Amino acid sequence: MKHIRNFCIIAHIDHGKSTLADRLLEYTQTIEKKAMQSQVLDDMDLERERGITIKSHAIQMKYNYRGSEYILNLIDTPGHVDFSYEVSRSIAACEGALLIVDATQGIQAQTISNLYMALENNLEIIPVLNKIDLTNAMIEETEDQIIDLLSCKKTDILRTSGKTGEGIISLLDTIVEKIPAPEGDAKAPLQALIFDSVFNAFRGIVAYFKIINGSIKKGDQVKFVATGKEYEANEVGILKLSMIPKKEITCGEVGYIISGIKTSKEVKVGDTITHVKRPCNLAIDGFKEIKPMVFAGVYPIKSENFENLRSSLEKLQLNDASLTFQAESSIALGFGFRCGFLGLLHMEIIQERLYREFNMDVITTIPNVSYKVYDKQGHYKEVHNPAGLPDPILIDYIEEPFIRASIITNIKYIGSIMTLCLSKRGILIKQNYISGDRIEIIYDLPLSEIVIDFYDKLKSISKGYASFDYHMQDYHPSKLVKLDILLNGEPIDALSTLTYIDNAVNFGRRMCEKLKELIPRQQFDIAIQASIGTKIIARETIKAVRKDVTAKCYGGDITRKRKLLEKQKEGKKRMKQVGNVEVPQKAFFAVLKLN
Ligand SMILES: Nc1nc2c(ncn2[C@@H]2O[C@H](COP(=O)(O)OP(=O)(O)OP(=O)(O)O)[C@@H](O)[C@H]2O)c(=O)[nH]1
Numbered sequence: 001m002k003h004i005r006n007f008c009i010i011a012h013i014d015h016g017k018s019t020l021a022d023r024l025l026e027y028t029q030t031i032e033k034k035a036m037q038s039q040v041l042d043d044m045d046l047e048r049e050r051g052i053t054i055k056s057h058a059i060q061m062k063y064n065y066r067g068s069e070y071i072l073n074l075i076d077t078p079g080h081v082d083f084s085y086e087v088s089r090s091i092a093a094c095e096g097a098l099l100i101v102d103a104t105q106g107i108q109a110q111t112i113s114n115l116y117m118a119l120e121n122n123l124e125i126i127p128v129l130n131k132i133d134l135t136n137a138m139i140e141e142t143e144d145q146i147i148d149l150l151s152c153k154k155t156d157i158l159r160t161s162g163k164t165g166e167g168i169i170s171l172l173d174t175i176v177e178k179i180p181a182p183e184g185d186a187k188a189p190l191q192a193l194i195f196d197s198v199f200n201a202f203r204g205i206v207a208y209f210k211i212i213n214g215s216i217k218k219g220d221q222v223k224f225v226a227t228g229k230e231y232e233a234n235e236v237g238i239l240k241l242s243m244i245p246k247k248e249i250t251c252g253e254v255g256y257i258i259s260g261i262k263t264s265k266e267v268k269v270g271d272t273i274t275h276v277k278r279p280c281n282l283a284i285d286g287f288k289e290i291k292p293m294v295f296a297g298v299y300p301i302k303s304e305n306f307e308n309l310r311s312s313l314e315k316l317q318l319n320d321a322s323l324t325f326q327a328e329s330s331i332a333l334g335f336g337f338r339c340g341f342l343g344l345l346h347m348e349i350i351q352e353r354l355y356r357e358f359n360m361d362v363i364t365t366i367p368n369v370s371y372k373v374y375d376k377q378g379h380y381k382e383v384h385n386p387a388g389l390p391d392p393i394l395i396d397y398i399e400e401p402f403i404r405a406s407i408i409t410n411i412k413y414i415g416s417i418m419t420l421c422l423s424k425r426g427i428l429i430k431q432n433y434i435s436g437d438r439i440e441i442i443y444d445l446p447l448s449e450i451v452i453d454f455y456d457k458l459k460s461i462s463k464g465y466a467s468f469d470y471h472m473q474d475y476h477p478s479k480l481v482k483l484d485i486l487l488n489g490e491p492i493d494a495l496s497t498l499t500y501i502d503n504a505v506n507f508g509r510r511m512c513e514k515l516k517e518l519i520p521r522q523q524f525d526i527a528i529q530a531s532i533g534t535k536i537i538a539r540e541t542i543k544a545v546r547k548d549v550t551a552k553c554y555g556g557d558i559t560r561k562r563k564l565l566e567k568q569k570e571g572k573k574r575m576k577q578v579g580n581v582e583v584p585q586k587a588f589f590a591v592l593k594l595n
Pocket of ligand 1: 011012013014015016017018019020077078130131132133134160161162163164
């Protein structure tokens with residue numbers, strides 16, 4: 001055990017974690033150079049295409065340090081704020097963390113939030129200044145920022161380039177020297193922490209764990225403490241690029257287990273695995289239950305796919321413990337699920353994964369936050385869907401969630417950022433000078449204002465030089481009203497939103513204008529109206545069109561005609577028949593596209 005090092009890589013988004021992980025794998029010869037492709041751990045197509053890490057990835061390396069062989073278990077983690085839950089779980093399986101800072105960017109918001117998470121878990125931090133090969137690297141300045149942040153010495157900071165490989169060997173040496181070996185008692189009863197799980201089409205459900213005490217052998221009878229279920233360990237092994245079966249996994253190691261688990265409900269991330277005979281006395285402290293921040297309806301395009309969608313969501317939940325879902329029905333969209341996400345990027349990724357991994361084509365509705373709706377007796381009910389809001393006569397007041405946001409930027413953008421925060425009903429809490437012309441501002445803001453377009457606006461007004469992180473703060477009373485959208489006089493429940501009273505009329509007007517752009521013309525006029533209660537506050541009309549796409553192909557060419565019709569059918573994908581109107585997916589997102 002004294003030759004094991006478990007560590008993760010944490011950083012702000014795009015500071016170079018995955019590229020640095022590639023170099024570590026290459027220099028330890030875990031992957032042959034010719035098999036090496038960039039960001040090798042980001043194995044989901046979606047991760048490669050977008051160049052972001054969505055899931056944490058664990059991999060074992062071997063490294064020879066002064067004549068002794070060490071096992072290094074590396075966990076690469078995502079940088080985006082929506083996936084910070086992945087980071088928190090990886091951290092729990094490690095004793096150390098490499099804190100990567102991009103030398104051209106300096107310390108950013110997620111550098112700080114991920115560092116705090118690592119410190120709370122008592123991890124040994126190795127500060128790494130990365131991308132030093134770039135000519136615009138601000139080496140001295142960024143090192144000063146790191147020294148201020150960590151109260152470390154200049155000599156503690158390693159300088160690396162994930163691109164050229166500079167500094168990688170001394171980084172590997174430092175990992176062995178500084179990160180403590182896992183503690184634990186190999187002879188004690190088995191206690192293994194499940195930190196992730198995945199559904200594998202060939203092997204069934206695979207759970208990833210770290211052994212805190214004891215050891216586990218193939219064929220052992222094991223029990224999952226939280227669920228009380230017992231299994232035989234059909235296969236145990238370690239994680240390299242693929243799963244490598246082993247006879248035994250011992251104390252301090254990271255591994256996987258396949259044990260004939262039937263349903264996703266049986267595996268809880270944060271649960272403890274122990275032996276049926278000689279079980280441990282205590283379960284390991286699990287993880288904080290994660291609460292989704294953003295909710296949206298997810299509906300199958302074809303209503304007969306409802307049950308398939310349920311089983312796909314269950315499988316996805318195995319691999320993504322932060323996803324929640326509950327069946328609901330909508331007058332407009334039929335049967336579907338109200339899903340809870342950590343943010344908009346998370347929501348987008350789930351929709352894409354449903355499509356790619358499970359062939360499920362779905363419509364997602366306007367996202368909203370969760371509200372606490374109080375009645376006149378002082379009782380409250382959490383509402384995750386504006387359509388489910390009680391009758392206004394029964395409501396005393398509504399509370400909405402506020403977040404505390406940290407924004408780090410150059411001082412020259414501070415004025416326009418403050419104006420933005422004010423327009424989003426923000427309350428300034430304080431300002432901290434970081435160094436030179438960089439400043440951190442702390443704001444309390446309603447989460448509903450953040451989920452829509454805050455981040456894009458922040459990026460554009462700061463020309464990309466502002467980073468942003470947030471955590472849930474509290475619920476506060478707000479003056480909110482429900483805004484309904486009607487198509488040809490029919491209220492479309494899936495388009496209802498709760499909005500701040502002073503902005504409601506303007507918001508309703510802009511929604512109608514946007515929907516007019518997004519809903520294609522059909523063979524009859526479509527009236528789009530916005531209403532608050534029974535009062536209509538805005539209206540637009542989409543004029544009828546007679547659409548015969550084949551009209552241009554006079555007579556003859558039947559294949560061409562067929563092609564055109566096929567194309568038109570394609571266009572109907574991700575459309576939903578709502579009453580007599582065909583509504584495209586993008587219309588349900590109209591609110592995100594308001595100018
Ligand atoms: N010049 C230079 N470019 C680098 C270096 N490290 C990473 N990059 C580039 O920086 C970009 C981001 O690198 P990634 O490794 O994907 O960053 P990441 O931190 O894993 O990103 P997320 O997982 O999305 O948070 C890519 O375009 C890399 O090619 C480096 O040391 N030097």
